[in-house]
Amino acid sequence: MARRALMVWTLLAALAATPACAEQLVVSLSNHRVAVTSSFDGENLVLFGTVEPDRPRAALRSAYDIVVTVTGPRQTLRTRRKDRVLGIWVNVEARQFVQVPSYLAILSNRPIGDITNAETARRLQLGLNNFLLPQRIGPDTADTVRDDPFRVAFVKLETQHGLYRESPTDVTFLTPTVFRVAIPIPSNAPTGSYGIDVQLFADGAMIGRTNSALEVVKTGFEQVVAEAARDHGLLYGILASLMALVIGWFGSVVFRRD
Amino acid sequence: MQIYLPIADLPVNIFLVLGMGLAVGFISGMFGIGGGFLMTPLLIFIGISPAVAVASVASHIAASSFTGAINYWRKRAIDIALAMMLLSSGILGTATGVWLFTLLREVDQLDLVIGLSYVTLLTAVGALMINESVQAELRARKGQPATLRRPGSHNWIHGLPFKLRFKRSKIYVSAIPVWGIGFSIGFIGAILGIGGGFLLVPMLIYFLRVPTATVIGTSMVLTLVTMASATVMHAATNHLVDAVLALILIVGGVIGAQFGARTGQKMRGERLRLLLGLLVFAVGLRFAYELVVQPEELFSIRMVSTE
Numbered sequence: 001m002a003r004r005a006l007m008v009w010t011l012l013a014a015l016a017a018t019p020a021c022a023e024q025l026v027v028s029l030s031n032h033r034v035a036v037t038s039s040f041d042g043e044n045l046v047l048f049g050t051v052e053p054d055r056p057r058a059a060l061r062s063a064y065d066i067v068v069t070v071t072g073p074r075q076t077l078r079t080r081r082k083d084r085v086l087g088i089w090v091n092v093e094a095r096q097f098v099q100v101p102s103y104l105a106i107l108s109n110r111p112i113g114d115i116t117n118a119e120t121a122r123r124l125q126l127g128l129n130n131f132l133l134p135q136r137i138g139p140d141t142a143d144t145v146r147d148d149p150f151r152v153a154f155v156k157l158e159t160q161h162g163l164y165r166e167s168p169t170d171v172t173f174l175t176p177t178v179f180r181v182a183i184p185i186p187s188n189a190p191t192g193s194y195g196i197d198v199q200l201f202a203d204g205a206m207i208g209r210t211n212s213a214l215e216v217v218k219t220g221f222e223q224v225v226a227e228a229a230r231d232h233g234l235l236y237g238i239l240a241s242l243m244a245l246v247i248g249w250f251g252s253v254v255f256r257r258d
Numbered sequence: 259m260q261i262y263l264p265i266a267d268l269p270v271n272i273f274l275v276l277g278m279g280l281a282v283g284f285i286s287g288m289f290g291i292g293g294g295f296l297m298t299p300l301l302i303f304i305g306i307s308p309a310v311a312v313a314s315v316a317s318h319i320a321a322s323s324f325t326g327a328i329n330y331w332r333k334r335a336i337d338i339a340l341a342m343m344l345l346s347s348g349i350l351g352t353a354t355g356v357w358l359f360t361l362l363r364e365v366d367q368l369d370l371v372i373g374l375s376y377v378t379l380l381t382a383v384g385a386l387m388i389n390e391s392v393q394a395e396l397r398a399r400k401g402q403p404a405t406l407r408r409p410g411s412h413n414w415i416h417g418l419p420f421k422l423r424f425k426r427s428k429i430y431v432s433a434i435p436v437w438g439i440g441f442s443i444g445f446i447g448a449i450l451g452i453g454g455g456f457l458l459v460p461m462l463i464y465f466l467r468v469p470t471a472t473v474i475g476t477s478m479v480l481t482l483v484t485m486a487s488a489t490v491m492h493a494a495t496n497h498l499v500d501a502v503l504a505l506i507l508i509v510g511g512v513i514g515a516q517f518g519a520r521t522g523q524k525m526r527g528e529r530l531r532l533l534l535g536l537l538v539f540a541v542g543l544r545f546a547y548e549l550v551v552q553p554e555e556l557f558s559i560r561m562v563s564t565e
Binding site for chain 2: 075076077078079080081082083084087088089090091094096150153154156157158187188221222223225226229230233234236237238239240241243244245247248249250251252255
């Protein structure tokens with residue numbers, strides 16, 4: 001009974017809130033395509049956004065918060081743990097992280113904990129601790145508790161590699177309604193399409209949301225090599241050994257001693 | 259100057275890698291070996307994953323053994339019939355090695371197996387070489403002539419069936435040990451990223467009595483074929499051959515080998531062998547250290563698949 005009452009109240013509150021103060025989010029990305037070349041050592045993409053009333057002259061609230069979640073192409077990764085066995089260090093245990101983002105940045109204008117409550121943060125997957133990182137455990141695939149050692153180590157290693165990031169300072173409000181987001185793209189960022197999810201908060205509640213996307217492409221010689229190795233393994237191998245033979249033959253001709 | 263290695267997925271200094279190629283090439287030219295057992299560990303020590311190091315070094319050894327094989331071919335110091343017999347099973351050994359390599363990688367134990375094998379192989383071979391050259395040095399001090407050890411003219415290997423005659427080497431041996439040796443060298447080479455010349459030459463001399471005139475040239479042909487096929491197989495199955503890395507190593511290696519060969523001719527054989535023995539032993543110890551000392555980071559990540 002109490003639960004039903006709560007649901008009704010929530011619904012009413014939502015209906016009441018939506019028309020009264022509905023804000024619109026408008027965002028624009030500086031560049032939708034990042035070309036990673038061999039000399040690329042990271043780049044900051046800039047996303048500008050503004051909070052607008054959806055009706056003319058409607059009142060805007062005094063304070064907004066923005067949380068931006070950028071996710072790279074999904075990958076399945078294995079995290080291994082070493083332990084000492086008979087005096088030597090051996091990988092003894094491994095967990096598979098299934099279809100997790102290869103790149104994950106959660107950027108906001110202040111700490112997630114100050115923007116909204118823990119329950120909402122968990123529901124909206126705000127922050128590295130709340131983002132779903134499903135692991136394959138036996139036949140099941142599920143995220144574990146936040147302090148699971150494999151999850152902690154995985155997030156730590158990915159953060160060290162610059163691929164995972166949680167920053168409460170990368171979103172700056174230029175005016176109370178205009179904001180700027182710096183999205184760092186490291187040189188080891190995987191190629192593919194990245195989703196950008198922008199969420200607008202006021203008084204601890206999510207009141208607006210919009211999406212954008214960017215593409216990371218690698219160009220240049222290294223990329224050609226990497227793609228050839230992946231897509232045409234056999235041909236690539238034959239060419240690599242032919243290259244070895246040609247240089248080997250060349251060496252015997254150039255340095256011929258007799 | 260930094261260069262990005264596309265498969266190893268890491269930036270390295272091009273001059274560091276070129277220098278490593280030169281240094282290993284120099285040593286291999288000096289001692290007449292392929293140098294894989296030094297190159298693969300060096301790459302691992304600078305941070306390239308063992309799997310990529312093993313797969314990429316294969317092409318480096320193919321290049322240096324091709325240079326060597328051409329030189330021996332000109333001197334007519336290759337027993338083609340024996341080489342063909344060796345490599346018929348050598349390729350099979352390589353394929354088995356690549357298969358086991360893939361399997362070990364899937365169960366996250368490849369690095370361990372590579373490490374353990376290097377410790378065992380290098381410390382044992384290094385100790386044997388040191389021992390032998392110290393003995394020879396002592397004999398020389400006492401004024402005794404260096405005794406050429408000539409074991410009994412027949413051992414159990416010569417009692418095996420399926421005998422074949424190899425004219426160039428003037429030997430008459432069973433095909434079984436020939437296949438066995440070819441298979442094991444191909445197998446070890448594919449897993450450890452070594453040509454195996456430093457194992458193959460003694461095996462051919464002690465087990466098959468291949469004369470010194472043809473032994474090195476013949477072993478180079480086997481190394482060339484097993485390593486070229488290992489490159490193709492590693493590229494086709496595990497996609498781990500880094501052609502950019504291989505290219506730099508090969509260029510450095512081919513040049514370094516020429517200077518090494520000239521220096522080697524000026525040095526005394528026994529002293530050279532002692533130096534090589536110490537070097538091999540030291541690399542073995544370095545691997546043992548890696549395995550025994552607690553790593554800074556106990557966790558590591560390996561990519562399984564992309565979307």
